[in-house]
Amino acid sequence: MAEELLKLENIYKNFGNVKVLKDVNIKINKGEVVALIGDNGAGKSTLIKVITGVHTPNSGKVFFKQEEVQIKSVAQSRKMGIEAVYQERALCDQQELYRNIFAGREITNSFGFLDIKKQRKEAEKILRDYIGFTSKAITVDSQVMGLSGGEKQGVAFGRSLYFNSDLIVLDEPTMGLSIQETEKVLNFVKGLKNENKSAIFIDHNIIHVYGAADRFIILDRGEVVGEFNKEDISREELVQKMIQLHESGKIKVED
Amino acid sequence: MNNLINSYFVKTHKLEISITIIALVLFLIYFLGAPHVFTRFPIYRAFMQSMPFFGIIAISATFVVTLGEIDLSFPSIVGITSLIFGIIMTSTDGNFFIAFILATSLGMFAGLVNGLLVTKIGIPSIVATIGTLFFWRGLVNVISQGSGIAIVDVADGTWHHMIFVEKLFGKIPMQFIWFIVLTGLMQWVYRYHKFGNHIHFVGDNKASAQMMGINVDNVKIIAFVQLGFFSALAGIFTMYEMLYFWPTQGEGLMLTTLAAVFVGGTSVFGGKGTIFGTFIGVLIIGSLESGIVALGLSGFYVKFINGLMITVAVTVYALIQRRKN
Numbered sequence: 120m121a122e123e124l125l126k127l128e129n130i131y132k133n134f135g136n137v138k139v140l141k142d143v144n145i146k147i148n149k150g151e152v153v154a155l156i157g158d159n160g161a162g163k164s165t166l167i168k169v170i171t172g173v174h175t176p177n178s179g180k181v182f183f184k185q186e187e188v189q190i191k192s193v194a195q196s197r198k199m200g201i202e203a204v205y206q207e208r209a210l211c212d213q214q215e216l217y218r219n220i221f222a223g224r225e226i227t228n229s230f231g232f233l234d235i236k237k238q239r240k241e242a243e244k245i246l247r248d249y250i251g252f253t254s255k256a257i258t259v260d261s262q263v264m265g266l267s268g269g270e271k272q273g274v275a276f277g278r279s280l281y282f283n284s285d286l287i288v289l290d291e292p293t294m295g296l297s298i299q300e301t302e303k304v305l306n307f308v309k310g311l312k313n314e315n316k317s318a319i320f321i322d323h324n325i326i327h328v329y330g331a332a333d334r335f336i337i338l339d340r341g342e343v344v345g346e347f348n349k350e351d352i353s354r355e356e357l358v359q360k361m362i363q364l365h366e367s368g369k370i371k372v373e374d
Numbered sequence: 375m376n377n378l379i380n381s382y383f384v385k386t387h388k389l390e391i392s393i394t395i396i397a398l399v400l401f402l403i404y405f406l407g408a409p410h411v412f413t414r415f416p417i418y419r420a421f422m423q424s425m426p427f428f429g430i431i432a433i434s435a436t437f438v439v440t441l442g443e444i445d446l447s448f449p450s451i452v453g454i455t456s457l458i459f460g461i462i463m464t465s466t467d468g469n470f471f472i473a474f475i476l477a478t479s480l481g482m483f484a485g486l487v488n489g490l491l492v493t494k495i496g497i498p499s500i501v502a503t504i505g506t507l508f509f510w511r512g513l514v515n516v517i518s519q520g521s522g523i524a525i526v527d528v529a530d531g532t533w534h535h536m537i538f539v540e541k542l543f544g545k546i547p548m549q550f551i552w553f554i555v556l557t558g559l560m561q562w563v564y565r566y567h568k569f570g571n572h573i574h575f576v577g578d579n580k581a582s583a584q585m586m587g588i589n590v591d592n593v594k595i596i597a598f599v600q601l602g603f604f605s606a607l608a609g610i611f612t613m614y615e616m617l618y619f620w621p622t623q624g625e626g627l628m629l630t631t632l633a634a635v636f637v638g639g640t641s642v643f644g645g646k647g648t649i650f651g652t653f654i655g656v657l658i659i660g661s662l663e664s665g666i667v668a669l670g671l672s673g674f675y676v677k678f679i680n681g682l683m684i685t686v687a688v689t690v691y692a693l694i695q696r697r698k699n
Contacts, residue, residue: 171585173584173585193584193585193586193587194587194589197587203585205582205585210582211574211575211578211579211582211583211586211645212578212579212645213574213578213645213646214574214575214578214645218571218574218575222571222575222583222586222587222588223572223575223583223586223587223588224587225568225571227568230567231567231568231569232562232566232567232568233566233567233568233571235566260386
């Protein structure tokens with residue numbers, strides 16, 4: 120039996136009168152990559168924002184490492200070991216890389232002044248060891264602006280590895296990337312399993328999802344409408360399910 | 375030469391270098407055009423005397439502008455805090471500590487109000503601070519009933535008067551020393567403190583900053599609060615210099631102060647700025663009036679050349695920024 124890392128129980132989230140999440144139950148084990156799929160507006164982004172502490176649920180329970188927790192802020196979820204990698208919003212464009220990597224958890228002295236030297240040194244290590252940047256054009260002092268989509272993604276990944284998180288949350292990690300860069304990102308996701316880290320990710324591209332994930336959770340209008348292990352479903356079947364859902368609003372569950 | 379242009383320092387300090395060159399050219403023009411004035415000390419003493427009043431606010435406002443926000447209410451915060459300072463000083467027979475603490479606390483409270491209106495209520499800062507601009511000035515008029523307060527009897531010749539505005543070695547106005555020290559301190563906070571770092575991230579991209587775990591609302595509120603504090607401080611400096619409170623005190627600070635920030639190279643879009651640039655901006659904007667008159671032009675040119683400087687400076691920055699993208 121796999122060890123459970125994160126469990127959400129009966130999660131509800133409303134924005135005003137709009138019920139975005141309705142009684143969502145999901146579970147993620149250690150070393151498992153779970154894909155959240157579903158149409159726009161299905162509640163995928165909201166669900167991961169609940170996990171990362173950007174939103175707090177209206178009701179429901181969250182368990183992390185089998186303990187009930189209330190995630191009230193991003194800082195708290197990070198401290199627990201949940202790290203988010205957001206495609207476009209992962210980094211701030213006009214700031215240097217070494218500042219971006221440590222944004223929100225700066226290395227400081229007790230008066231709150233930054234230890235620039237240490238931040239730069241650690242950032243250097245992340246670029247070299249975790250991401251494998253060799254290009255001379257990119258240094259820790261580079262502004263993020265000049266980086267390609269894949270490079271930005273790499274930095275965000277590197278950051279999550281460096282801070283040794285247990286669960287990595289990926290929001291559309293391949294959106295807007297070239298084919299080669301997509302390949303790198305997917306390899307990275309697969310590589311997480313070897314380190315017994317878990318990941319939850321959202322992607323519109325079923326082909327990407329199928330290649331990288333162990334389990335698929337299908338969301339529709341705020342509810343979990345299907346859940347499949349990779350060994351139980353082929354890629355074609357998964358695509359079929361999604362088309363079916365799109366057309367009829369239901370998934371046929373065979374037994 | 376090419377090496378110099380491509381060096382790391384130059385690449386990362388383009389704004390600071392441009393603004394310094396603009397200031398040097400300007401002072402060269404003063405120097406060549408009016409050597410009889412600019413080779414002598416008194417003009418510099420006059421600059422050192424007058425610049426800190428709006429310079430202190432400009433340095434502090436750089437934080438708010440870097441957030442991509444604006445505060446238009448500080449002239450009235452100067453007004454209300456100066457009024458309170460004057461009232462307490464005269465009614466306590468010159469109790470500096472009480473007057474100072476109450477005036478700066480009121481300044482911070484006014485900043486807090488701005489910050490809450492912007493973050494918790496969600497009013498754009500330009501609109502919210504137009505409201506508080508009128509509100510605090512209106513309150514000054516109501517309380518003072520249009521009359522001034524002389525603090526000459528309780529402030530002149532005291533130790534606090536000495537440390538605020540008297541001349542060091544009989545030459546250098548103390549307010550200028552304070553201005554330099556505060557600029558250095560704020561530069562340090564701006565670049566090397568967690569708070570300054572967060573200011574940059576929030577101004578760059580609010581949503582990203584939030585997701586990186588930065589408390590966006592708190593950062594904004596603190597930025598407005600510190601501007602309230604420094605507005606009060608600037609008001610107190612002015613009070614000691616003039617030994618008098620008048621109900622329009624602070625009016626007229628708005629354009630020079632914000633002009634100094636923008637001429638200094640801080641981006642109105644947020645995320646990027648420079649305290650050093652603002653400092654040079656203060657030297658430029660603060661010297662224009664006397665400089666222009668010393669050059670023999672009539673006072674009517676002051677606004678015109680002021681406008682020219684601001685337009686040229688922000689155009690240069692926009693072009694630098696565009697080339698980068």
